[in-house]
Amino acid sequence: MFSKNKIKFINSLKKTKYREIHKLFFAEGEKLADELLNSGIKITNILATKDWIKTNSLKLNGCKAEIDEIAEVELAKISSLSTPNQVLIIAEQPQYTYHLEEISTKLSLLLDDINDPGNLGTIIRIADWFGIQNIFCSESSVNLFNPKVVQSTMGAICRVKVHYVDIPTLINSVKRYPDFNIYGTFLEGSTIYNEPLDEKGFIIMGSESHGISEKIKPLINKKLFIPNFPIGEKSSESLNISVATAIVCSEFRRRSFSTQNGMKP
Helix, strand or coil: CCCHHHHHHHHHCCCHHHHHHHCEEEEECHHHHHHHHCCCCCEEEEEECHHHHHHCHHHHCCCCCEEEECCHHHHHHHCCCCCCCCEEEEEECCCCCCCHHHHCCCEEEEECCCCCHHHHHHHHHHHHHCCCCEEEEECCCCCCCCHHHHHHHCCHHHCCEEEEECHHHHHHHCCCCCCCCEEEEECCCEECCCCCCCCCEEEEECECCCECCCCCHHHCCEEEECCCCCCCCCCCCCCCHHHHHHHHHHHHHHHHHHHHCCCCC
């Protein structure tokens, strides 16, 4: 029988307060388990059914984490999923640093007060797909290690570096670098399909309900607008923030691909 104290401890990690105290987070499911086992993130505990442990015995060779066999009924008591999976992993929260000189040569996402865990997780997954290595979140954005965020990343949390910063301070710190643009998405501005886009810069995505905050708007020198089609006709009021992020990242990478391959943007 899995001890009540362990169940209580794992359930406590669903709250930001205790995740911060212990500097741990948990992830569920075979996909995330595979990603974490193949990453540099330190795993402290693996809780899994007998069948999962047997099936993945080769992957677990050399793993220094504490491995506990757990019955499905016990796993259901600690799972944050509506349908518990066969494995739950507890891991140390990765700590990342960044260097402005490196950031100034690349494309990064800046997220201004993103509150929905599913949106943040999906945006991290989008960044991973489009090769964006760094995401900078405002300090009031949803916590990276919220279980719903972790699940929504589908493993991208193992590759994309997420930093929590004061966004205006970060933007002001890169002003020393020439030709480094600060792009922002708005419901008006230059149509993204006509605007010149660089291979480096910050792309700012605003909150789901309020968009980009007033303190950040003056720091943006390139306003981007995703037009609806047919242009000028009535449509939905706005796009979901993760959908908008995917469109913007895709257009930046399309331009880069076209330039590298001698095609017209």
